[in-house]
Amino acid sequence: MTRILPSLLSRSGLRSVTASLLMATALPLAALAAPEGELRIAVGADATTFHPHVNSLPVGNAVDGLVFQQLFRIDGDNKVVPALAKEWDWSEDGMTFTVTFETGHKFSNGKPLDAEAVAASFNQLLDPDSGSIFAGLYSSLGEAEAQGEDTVVFHMAEKNGHVLMLLANTAASIIDTEANAEMGAEYGFYPVGSGPYMVDEFIGGERFSLVPNPDYEGPRPATLEKITFMAVPEDGSRMALLETGEVDIVDRVPAESIDTINALDNAEVILPDSMFSISMEMVLNGPLEDKRVREALNISLDRDGMVQGILGGLGTPSEGQVGPGTEDALRVTFEPKPYDVERAKALLEEAGYGPGNKLELTVNCPNGRYIKDAQVCQALVGQWQAIGIDAQARVLDLPSWSAAHRVPLEERTYDMSMIGRATAGIDFTLYRLFHTGVSANTTGFSDERVDSLLAEGRATTDIDEQKEIYAEVQKIIWDEMPFVFLWYQKQAIGISDKVEGFTIRPDETMLFDDVHVSVDG
Amino acid sequence: MFVLKRLLVAVPTLFAVSLLAFWFVALIPGDPAAQLAGNMATDEEIADIRHHLGLDRPPFERYALFLRGVVDPEVATSYRTSRPVVQEITERLPKTLIIAVGGLVIGLAFGVVTGVICALRQGGWFDATVTVLTLAGISMPIYWLGLLCIWLFAVTLGWLPAAGAATPAHYVLPVLVVATRPAALFSRLVTANLLEVMGKDYLDTARSKGLAERTVILRHALRNSLVAAVSVAGVQFGGMLGGSVVTETVFGVPGLGRLLVSAVGSSDYPVIQYCVLLFAVFFVLINLATDLLGQWLDPRTRDYAAA
Numbered sequence: 001m002t003r004i005l006p007s008l009l010s011r012s013g014l015r016s017v018t019a020s021l022l023m024a025t026a027l028p029l030a031a032l033a034a035p036e037g038e039l040r041i042a043v044g045a046d047a048t049t050f051h052p053h054v055n056s057l058p059v060g061n062a063v064d065g066l067v068f069q070q071l072f073r074i075d076g077d078n079k080v081v082p083a084l085a086k087e088w089d090w091s092e093d094g095m096t097f098t099v100t101f102e103t104g105h106k107f108s109n110g111k112p113l114d115a116e117a118v119a120a121s122f123n124q125l126l127d128p129d130s131g132s133i134f135a136g137l138y139s140s141l142g143e144a145e146a147q148g149e150d151t152v153v154f155h156m157a158e159k160n161g162h163v164l165m166l167l168a169n170t171a172a173s174i175i176d177t178e179a180n181a182e183m184g185a186e187y188g189f190y191p192v193g194s195g196p197y198m199v200d201e202f203i204g205g206e207r208f209s210l211v212p213n214p215d216y217e218g219p220r221p222a223t224l225e226k227i228t229f230m231a232v233p234e235d236g237s238r239m240a241l242l243e244t245g246e247v248d249i250v251d252r253v254p255a256e257s258i259d260t261i262n263a264l265d266n267a268e269v270i271l272p273d274s275m276f277s278i279s280m281e282m283v284l285n286g287p288l289e290d291k292r293v294r295e296a297l298n299i300s301l302d303r304d305g306m307v308q309g310i311l312g313g314l315g316t317p318s319e320g321q322v323g324p325g326t327e328d329a330l331r332v333t334f335e336p337k338p339y340d341v342e343r344a345k346a347l348l349e350e351a352g353y354g355p356g357n358k359l360e361l362t363v364n365c366p367n368g369r370y371i372k373d374a375q376v377c378q379a380l381v382g383q384w385q386a387i388g389i390d391a392q393a394r395v396l397d398l399p400s401w402s403a404a405h406r407v408p409l410e411e412r413t414y415d416m417s418m419i420g421r422a423t424a425g426i427d428f429t430l431y432r433l434f435h436t437g438v439s440a441n442t443t444g445f446s447d448e449r450v451d452s453l454l455a456e457g458r459a460t461t462d463i464d465e466q467k468e469i470y471a472e473v474q475k476i477i478w479d480e481m482p483f484v485f486l487w488y489q490k491q492a493i494g495i496s497d498k499v500e501g502f503t504i505r506p507d508e509t510m511l512f513d514d515v516h517v518s519v520d521g
Numbered sequence: 522m523f524v525l526k527r528l529l530v531a532v533p534t535l536f537a538v539s540l541l542a543f544w545f546v547a548l549i550p551g552d553p554a555a556q557l558a559g560n561m562a563t564d565e566e567i568a569d570i571r572h573h574l575g576l577d578r579p580p581f582e583r584y585a586l587f588l589r590g591v592v593d594p595e596v597a598t599s600y601r602t603s604r605p606v607v608q609e610i611t612e613r614l615p616k617t618l619i620i621a622v623g624g625l626v627i628g629l630a631f632g633v634v635t636g637v638i639c640a641l642r643q644g645g646w647f648d649a650t651v652t653v654l655t656l657a658g659i660s661m662p663i664y665w666l667g668l669l670c671i672w673l674f675a676v677t678l679g680w681l682p683a684a685g686a687a688t689p690a691h692y693v694l695p696v697l698v699v700a701t702r703p704a705a706l707f708s709r710l711v712t713a714n715l716l717e718v719m720g721k722d723y724l725d726t727a728r729s730k731g732l733a734e735r736t737v738i739l740r741h742a743l744r745n746s747l748v749a750a751v752s753v754a755g756v757q758f759g760g761m762l763g764g765s766v767v768t769e770t771v772f773g774v775p776g777l778g779r780l781l782v783s784a785v786g787s788s789d790y791p792v793i794q795y796c797v798l799l800f801a802v803f804f805v806l807i808n809l810a811t812d813l814l815g816q817w818l819d820p821r822t823r824d825y826a827a828a
Contacts (some may be wrong), residue, residue: 042684042773046775046779046783048601048602049601049603054603056557056559128566128569128570128572128573129573131570131573131603133557133558133559133562133566133570135566135569136558136562136563136565136566136569137566184603185598185602185603185604185605186604188602188603188604189602189604203612203686203775204602204609204612204613204775204780205613205775205776205779205780205783206685206686206687206773206774206775207685207687230684230685230773231773231775232684232685232773233770233773233779234684234770234771234773236668236671236771237668237671237683237684237771237772237773238684238773240672240675240676240683240684241683241684241685243676243683244675244676244679244682244683246682246683246684397550398551398786399549399550399551399556399786399788400551402551402552402555402556403550403551403552403555405560406552406555419560421560421561423561428561429561432561432563433561438563439563439564439565440560440561440562440563
């Protein structure tokens with residue numbers, strides 16, 4: 001599994017050499033460049049907590065990446081790279097995973113980040129009674145045990161060849177469990193970590209700011225004196241903040257504001273990929289059990305036209321279920337589903353549907369969850385009506401839309417629902433969506449070959465084997481079409497010319513490793 | 522005595538609100554645990570979270586806990602942030618009150634002054650201008666007006682910040698925007714009332730004593746006109762608290778309205794329930810204050826209230 005990392009890091013001897021080199025080259029730089037300037041960012045969503053075990057928002061992930069350290073992390077290219085980890089290895093039977101990490105780091109309260117602290121942090125993450133919302137996702141890690149000062153051993157509950165991916169997510173940030181116990185919920189706002197920054201001020205719903213952690217020493221030193229995030233949900237007001245120069249970065253630029261911002265002298269909009277893969281997920285119970293119908297629905301849509309006309313260009317037609325940046329080493333892509341109305345009509349007729357026996361479909365969509373979701377819903381229904389389907393759109397409030405997916409398959413009152421999926425891992429995405437009987441599999445998709453491949457893919461630690469396995473799974477799913485694949489969303493970030501070195505990952509997490517702000521404007 | 526009686530009457534009202542707030546919120550579709558867990562979660566993971574939140578306890582036990590939360594902040598915690606709800610509310614409440622009270626005071630001041638001038642100079646250019654402005658003030662949606670103000674005062678002129686709540690300057694635009702509606706209403710109301718009472722006998726009596734017209738209007742006529750304005754102000758203030766979500770969203774002010782809406786979006790039941798209860802307490806208090814002020818302005822109602 002370690003081969004998921006860049007090839008240079010694949011042999012354990014080289015791993016520690018590379019880590020030392022990174023340290024050696026980064027530290028003098030850190031000493032040279034003192035943190036300078038303030039970066040101000042307006043985001044559309046309120047941060048509700050920074051506690052990595054309960055946070056699921058990109059803005060929280062961005063903060064966790066700055067405030068905490070991890071054994072592994074995901075870099076700007078969305079690849080897993082070692083962070084504190086120096087060496088790591090599987091036991092022969094694949095049931096024990098050992099990581100040796102760099103010592104000498106301290107939490108911002110002065111407590112050392114040693115093996116005991118690392119093990120305690122993971123054991124809290126794994127404990128559902130602690131309120132951790134990721135306990136299920138991480139359950140295969142079993143139990144963490146400290147060995148000496150610098151080694152942590154995971155006694156696996158089940159074989160999982162995707163452990164590095166799990167350890168690299170920000171949920172696996174190393175928290176100070178003792179400080180957490182003392183501070184209670186406040187830990188979510190003023191977390192005690194060992195990363196390059198710490199939270200200076202948190203005003204719920206309005207703003208929070210980060211300042212350099214004076215005790216941090218490591219390869220990612222703070223480059224800024226201060227990072228301030230403002231929560232401004234209204235699009236127009238957020239854009240106005242960039243226009244007036246009150247902030248340097250805004251997220252979620254609406255399509256209709258892109259030209260206005262690009263016309264400014266001192267700012268522009270960047271459109272990075274997002275791993276958010278938007279699809280209509282079918283209820284495979286009734287007419288949609290027929291593959292010909294599923295294909296007809298997939299090929300009767302003008303995706304390019306919809307992306308341009310409705311999304312304002314903020315999308316790319318799907319080339320597979322998993323979005324870009326979702327473990328690219330294991331992801332495969334296909335030609336987008338062709339737009340062929342005549343063939344779609346013929347397929348429907350073949351399946352027994354026509355003017356005398358119209359196919360009736362009810363389509364659920366959320367309102368305000370994805371870019372132009374309610375409008376997309378109307379457009380989809382219109383295009384299906386054009387090939388003779390009696391399709392009805394049902395636009396729902398978010399709680400009702402979310403609750404509808406939890407109803408048992410046979411009791412659902414709709415045939416399809418719009419859902420966006422974005423997770424860091426291929427195993428997590430495909431296993432939960434397509435393995436028979438998993439309760440997150442909302443379509444009822446069931447395929448014996450897919451089931452056995454998914455089990456095999458999870459148990460193997462060999463990246464080449466995994467590549468073959470997951471390529472086949474993705475091909476079967478693309479061919480079987482349990483979803484009407486639509487598009488991957490694009491991110492739209494407005495950014496001032498003053499900012500240099502800003503990156504954002506496909507999972508919408510902002511990275512600030514090399515960010516600089518020109519102080520003189 | 523009257524105040525005490527009114528407060529005692531409020532207790533069953535608030536108890537009824539607590540019942541409705543608790544049970545109606547539970548009827549909102551969606552499961553807080555599922556919302557927290559995300560749409561990739563399995564049923565087992567959601568069940569674990571539900572257990573952690575105490576959602577698997579019997580409804581009456583949860584209602585009892587909800588009532589206990591009114592006096593013991595430790596048991597009333599937000600599902601999303603795990604912080605005591607009282608802490609969430611006390612952080613946000615002042616911001617909402619600044620905008621609502623500020624808007625009301627400015628609206629009242631502007632309304633009364635322009636209302637009196639319009640009544641004294643009926644049909645003049647000032648009256649015509651104020652009539653147009655008040656019509657616009659009453660009919661312009663706050664949301665739209667807010668965005669227009671941001672465009673003009675923040676983006677184009679650069680006089681004020683566009684959004685946020687960090688400095689007093691951040692409150693200028695929201696307070697002014699919120700003030701437009703009460704300003705327009707009070708102005709129309711005071712003008713209409715003054716015109717109505719101006720021909721009344723008691724004002725003629727006052728005039729016959731040799732008092733100047735200005736004194737007659739301000740000392741005698743205006744006091745009566747304000748009785749109606751006060752009861753309207755009570756309703757307006759209640760409406761401003763309820764409508765705070767719009768202003769707070771446009772101007773990025775983290776007040777109670779936005780807290781409530783984000784709590785509804787994430788099915789954060791305790792925050793919704795205690796916010797609704799708090800709004801109810803405010804309405805009861807505003808009603809009481811309006812009545813007391815009305816009595817002070819109009820002595821005739823005192824005997825009626827005492828009876």
